[in-house]
Amino acid sequence: AQSVAQPEDQVNVAEGNPLTVKCTYSVSGNPYLFWYVQYPNRGLQFLLKYITGDNLVKGSYGFEAEFNKSQTSFHLKKPSALVSDSALYFCAVRDSSGAGSYQLTFGKGTKLSVIP
């Protein structure tokens, strides 16, 4: 079975500092990995994804994520945090091998608070 772990329920960072939101995954085949963001009282918005190719992927709003196959991780990063980045962030995985590949499995979410 595929799974995602976001080890931190909450991450606090000062405005202007770099931020990292951690994600590790488990799938039987090759992963498709996604990051979504949820602002208060809103649906989820797609940020970025890794399918294949370059391990560093860039997405919306200046976010990027690095795929590390040996560590089965896909951490979300941003060089300089903004107060407007404060939101709930979800990592998600799909197994490209066919086993459960129609299902997208989400982590429990990490609340990011950027302090002015």
Next chain:
Amino acid sequence: EAQVTQNPRYLITVTGKKLTVTCSQNMNHEYMSWYRQDPGLGLRQIYYSMNVEVTDKGDVPEGYKVSRKEKRNFPLILESPSPNQTSLYFCASSLNSLVGLEQFFGPGTRLTVL
């Protein structure tokens, strides 16, 4: 505007009273899915549909039904709601299910079952 819409956005009901939450997308997407979001549990998939008349169970299908008679619509049916189905529900769609495509989410439906 390309979007996924859900109705109602908020619903308070009582145990056992059948209800339907509608979901519609205007992007001609093949794949649609329903999730529930609960604090500390993240999003869990209820049901998904790969195309018209093709549906399958997700991780938490008990107590829910779905149908996909038209490509654009994917209603979620609770035939006998119970308090443990109080949750925030999201509908999502993507172009298809066979490649690593991102999903587009609706605004959510907050359901309270008394």
